[in-house]
């Protein structure tokens with residue numbers, strides 16, 4: 487059906503770009519997933535167990551937030567993390583795209599179980615005042631979706647998944663990808679700064695408060 491064509495193309499193009507840039511952790515693997523909101527109650531999402539190199543727009547699944555498959559190939563299952571994506575769209579009306587990756591420096595903080603503090607104002611305005619860690623649960627489990635739901639009220643656009651990877655949210659797919667990129671940039675810099683052993687300077691409290699007000703306003707206005 488042509489109805490979802492544009493959304494499927496967006497998911498495909500985003501997935502290919504993230505894969506080529508190494509965001510999924512391996513070029514030949516099937517880790518990570520990408521989705522966009524298509525209606526008030528459904529999303530287009532990457533299928534499970536298909537190599538990104540082989541992915542076609544017609545392979546992208548359209549799934550309701552109630553897990554019902556609306557459109558998709560019989561031979562393909564939607565991503566195992568569909569429940570996690572669905573809960574984000576339901577809890578965060580400002581979000582129209584979600585990217586889940588296993589990117590390198592984001593994953594360093596995932597295994598250190600360590601949040602990234604506010605270091606740059608431009609990054610904080612985009613991602614939120616802190617990039618928090620969501621507690622570990624098995625990939626694809628309802629417990630993981632539950633843990634994600636428990637953190638979304640901080641109105642951030644990026645999260646670290648403990649011992650797993652990262653999540654980036656956005657108003658558009660372009661923004662969600664940008665947020666994954668910004669997270670990787672700030673995680674890389676924070677890792678390098680920590681490795682010097684010298685104290686790391688964070689943003690002043692007055693700026694953190696300003697960012698919080700702006701971020702809360704952006705989420706509410708959506």
Ligand SMILES: [Zn+2]
Pocket residue numbers: 517518586587588625650651
């Ligand atoms: Zn994953």
